[in-house]
Amino acid sequence: MRIGPFTLTAPLALAPMAGVTDRPFRLLCRSLGAGIAASEMVTADVRLWHTAKSRHRMDHRGEPEPRVVQIAGGEPAMMAEAARRNAELGAQIIDINMGCPAKKVCNRAAGSALLRDESLVAAILDAVVRAVDVPVTLKIRTGWDTEHRNGPRIARLAESLGVQALAVHGRTRADHYQGPAEYATIRAIKESVRIPVFANGDIDSGAKARAVLEETGADAVMIGRAAQGRPWIFREIRHFLTSGRELPPPVHAEVRDIMLAHLEQLYAFYGEHAGVRVARKHLGWYRAAAMPDHQSHRDELIAVTSADALFREMRVAESAVVQLTLARAWLEAAVGDGSIAGGHEEPEPDAGTPTGDRSRPRAKVA
Numbered sequence: 629m630r631i632g633p634f635t636l637t638a639p640l641a642l643a644p645m646a647g648v649t650d651r652p653f654r655l656l657c658r659s660l661g662a663g664i665a666a667s668e669m670v671t672a673d674v675r676l677w678h679t680a681k682s683r684h685r686m687d688h689r690g691e692p693e694p695r696v697v698q699i700a701g702g703e704p705a706m707m708a709e710a711a712r713r714n715a716e717l718g719a720q721i722i723d724i725n726m727g728c729p730a731k732k733v734c735n736r737a738a739g740s741a742l743l744r745d746e747s748l749v750a751a752i753l754d755a756v757v758r759a760v761d762v763p764v765t766l767k768i769r770t771g772w773d774t775e776h777r778n779g780p781r782i783a784r785l786a787e788s789l790g791v792q793a794l795a796v797h798g799r800t801r802a803d804h805y806q807g808p809a810e811y812a813t814i815r816a817i818k819e820s821v822r823i824p825v826f827a828n829g830d831i832d833s834g835a836k837a838r839a840v841l842e843e844t845g846a847d848a849v850m851i852g853r854a855a856q857g858r859p860w861i862f863r864e865i866r867h868f869l870t871s872g873r874e875l876p877p878p879v880h881a882e883v884r885d886i887m888l889a890h891l892e893q894l895y896a897f898y899g900e901h902a903g904v905r906v907a908r909k910h911l912g913w914y915r916a917a918a919m920p921d922h923q924s925h926r927d928e929l930i931a932v933t934s935a936d937a938l939f940r941e942m943r944v945a946e947s948a949v950v951q952l953t954l955a956r957a958w959l960e961a962a963v964g965d966g967s968i969a970g971g972h973e974e975p976e977p978d979a980g981t982p983t984g985d986r987s988r989p990r991a992k993v994a
């Protein structure tokens with residue numbers, strides 16, 4: 629699949645997620661099979677770019693091509709200026725956010741709130757496409773609400789104005805995240821345009837990815853929440869799409885290595901104080917992904933297992949060295965007490981690029 633001059637290594641995108649898809653997480657997902665990964669949204673208001681938050685969001689040093697920066701805003705001239713500046717700073721694709729229902733963005737008539745004002749959508753797309761030489765892509769929802777699924781019209785407008793790819797989340801703005809994603813409108817959008825379309829919403833396995841590709845006719849899939857705590861989902865989907873078979877989940881030693889390396893990257897990127905705090909939510913996701921059926925006891929006074937107790941301590945650790953030590957101990961204890969099940973299958977020869985010790989028991993993490 630191509631976007632402008634870039635051929636993606638896989639038809640798999642990491643969805644932009646504010647507060648999640650920072651540079652360390654994007655690099656991790658790309659190394660585990662994602663073909664493209666957009667930044668967390670950057671406000672189009674350049675007056676706010678001096679903040680640590682914006683600086684981190686615009687940092688894509690060391691990332692493989694194509695480097696995608698997502699911008700959010702509701703004023704065409706500001707969006708054009710933001711696009712121009714990000715392209716100067718090294719963005720190779722500018723992605724426009726018209727998919728986010730977050731109040732902070734929508735209160736300023738940005739994100740998915742724009743979908744009900746098609747002339748403003750046109751003005752923004754036209755201004756941004758004209759402002760930069762790099763490809764411009766657009767992320768939308770299927771419409772404003774279930775009575776106004778204007779996604780196909782927005783898609784045709786975008787294509788006519790020079791947008792080079794679309795990502796479509798199969799919910800309306802009014803749906804927020806409720807109910808299952810629907811794919812019929814994504815199919816209608818795909819049939820309305822010739823530019824590549826990413827199908828997005830509730831994709832959490834290779835089998836689901838294949839089913840959504842078949843149902844929508846989309847060129848690629850985009851994965852958001854299912855990658856939290858499970859960045860290896862990209863190589864699992866990739867494997868399924870190419871072989872039709874499930875890739876066995878990573879052995880627990882590999883999970884440990886990925887998780888600890890991720891923590892180190894967060895400390896390096898944010899500094900120790902902020903890095904430890906950002907890491908806490910990722911640790912919660914690693915745990916939720918590793919133990920999908922496990923009741924969380926972290927808010928109770930008595931921990932049920934020693935792994936629970938270690939997890940609770942890890943969640944309040946203040947320093948990198950303590951957090952790392954407890955993360956390692958938690959995973960070992962969880963494997964030891966059986967709350968992360970061991971498996972026995974050997975990995976298939978084309979099973980991606982393992983970083984861990986395959987001789988150890990396999991953790992059931994999927």
Ligand SMILES: Cc1cc2nc3c(=O)[nH]c(=O)nc-3n(C[C@H](O)[C@H](O)[C@H](O)COP(=O)(O)O)c2cc1C
Binds near residue numbers: 643698850
């Ligand atoms: C925590 C969080 C933050 C998000 N931030 C953004 C964002 O900055 N820009 C955007 O276009 N979409 C954002 N989204 C929406 C996702 O990109 C995606 O469309 C949505 O989660 C549905 O995909 P999924 O079911 O695979 O998670 C966010 C979603 C979540 C859960």
